[in-house]
Amino acid sequence: MILTATRLTYRINRFEIRAIVGATVLSAVVSAIVLTWLQRSGYVDCINVFDTPSIACLQMMSVGAWMTKIASVSLRLVPVFSYMAGILLGGPLIARELDRGTARLAWSLGPSRIRWFAQRVVPILILVAGLSFAIGVVGERLVAIFAPDADLPNSFAGYGTRGVLIPTTALLVASIAIAVGALVGRTMPTLLLALMLSGASFAAIHVVNEKMMAAEAVPLAENSSNDLQLDSRFRLPDGRLVTYEALSVIDPSINDVNGLGPTTYPYVAIGIPGTRYREVEGREALVQLVVAAAFLGLGAFVVGRRRPG
Amino acid sequence: MTAVLEAHGFGKRYRRRWALRGVDLIVPEGSITALVGPNGSGKSTLIRSWIGFERPTEGSLSTGGVDPRRDRGGAVRKVGYVPQTPSLYGNLTIAEHIRLATTLRDGFDAGLAAGYVDRLAIPLSASAGELSGGEQAQVGLALALGTRARILLLDEPLASLDPLARREFLHVLVDAVRSAGHTALLSSHVITDIEQACDRLIVLGKGHTLLDVSIAEALAHHRVIEGATAATAIPPERLVGSFPSPAGDQLALVRVPVAKAIGDRPREDGRAATLEEVVIGHMAAGRVRRTTGRIEAAA
Secondary structure, three states: OHHHHHHHHHHHOHHHHHHHHHHHHHHHHHHHHHHHHHHHHOHHHHHOOOOOOOHHHHHHHHHHHHHHHHHHHHHHHHHHHHHHHHHHHHHHHHHHHHHHOHHHHHHHHOOOHHHHHHHHHHHHHHHHHHHHHHHHHHHHHHHHHHOOOOOHHHOOOOOOOOOOHHHHHHHHHHHHHHHHHHHHOOHHHHHHHHHHHHHHHHHHHHHHHHHHHHHHOEEOOOOOOOOEEEEEEEEOOOOOEEOHHHHHHHOHHHHOOOOOOHHHOOEEEEEEOHHHHHHHHHHHHHHHHHHHHHHHHHHHHHHHHOOOO | OOEEEEEEEEEEEEOOEEEEEEEEEEEEOOOEEEEEOOOOOOHHHHHHHHOOOOOOOEEEEEEOOEOOOOOHHHHHHHEEEEOOOOOOOOOOEHHHHHHHHHHHOOOOOHHHHHHHHHHOOOOOOOEHHHOOHHHHHHHHHHHHHHOOOOEEEEEOOOOOOOHHHHHHHHHHHHHHHHHHOOEEEEEOOOHHHHHHHOOEEEEEEOOEEEEEEEHHHHHHOEEEEEOOOHHHHOOOOOEEEEEEOOOOOEEEEEEOOHHHHHOOOOHHHOEEOOHHHHHHHHHHHOOEEEEOOEEEEOO
């Protein structure tokens, strides 16, 4: 019965599903072609050579520039995918059924609206999670090309454009869209409202996360591309770390153009060491999942209470 | 007589407007009851309230012994519902609709539903979006019958159907209800169909029940007096309502005292009323004029 319900949910929403699955497959295939070419052609080695490039390198420069451009655009589209998948698959899910009156048919047949809600929502969320996870993996591979020296499991390189944050963001957006759809009951307004609310929710979570990270920031080791730099300080002779403003009060001569300047004091980057990447990523993902669960709960509550339209 | 649908002092208000107020009626078990009334008289509101789609503002309802306000799921379990527009999933086949129903309702009889669809020569493999309005209504009815619910609520399912489709729909409905001993409440504007299919008549208007009798009683207890001036001579206690004939003549619907309904009627009582005239007469009497927060009879 679960399989039947899942299959029917996919059939009912097949247009959006085909669009998002198609976009995922296209993205994965294009990224795979680009990554394979960049890794096997030797182009990456060519652009890192400071001597006169070889004839072979010169010959692949034009194609290489295009491949790099495609990889760069693909990487920028990874976070966009989370929104696209969440909005397009989550938004119409409940809203369209209310809009077209099919919810009335379903609710008159089934005594439990929560069962109906679960039959609709769970398969779609699984699909959203699966597809966006695949895109997260694509993002991981693309970041590896652009940051070849990074130790990705312990690096903030490409933070938010790879890994587990892609599926959790997509689940958050989908859950918001589902809840908005249950409240509004109209497809187009749901899509627009869900887009705005998702952006606001994501920004709010991001701001809270950044504040938490700022409170946890520590001096970073020099020349580490794995760390997440958040701010900078100057080290005083007694070891204290101060901001530029604080330093200019302590030693006004740093503003004197003829003086020694702030370079007298060692510059120290502060932020989150790359070793905490998994922990910070997991924390943000968890917050997103909790907020997503709250929106799903709201959606279920509204479905249980509202008129079928 | 066991009542399967009941309303006691039922009222429903949308914002400041009362759609229905003080409705008291019962639908007896095993009957096919017609629910008629002018547009906006609250027929759909009442039906939707019995299935738990609307919450009463005041009063109480019972659906097969279940209060739909307290136990909506229990009320849904008791009924099969056919709305005015079937609202099928346009991109699913009829077979998929039946499968969908089995996932939503425990005990849904897929074979029975498929049998009804098959009987009407509607292919199970056809997409719902390809069907005519009549066929979609039939599928809606087949799904409602597949629930094997003992109460069927039909909210103007005939409204958009052509005469042949209406006839086929009613044939399936009456056959199913009579053979299984079910109860059906059918709201409709098509009086000729009601006369053939139903055995009871409820007329809603003025925000409450204007008439609640068997079809036989409705016909026996009313007569029509023709002529524009005739109505003025009728005692007010006997006059139900006056309304124009299709030709423009003024007609008056009058009540026949019970004793006279049995024996020969005096000549001045006019001719026998058709069911349509009974309904129109009561609708004319109960024509509503809504004002904010109350309903009052038209002058």
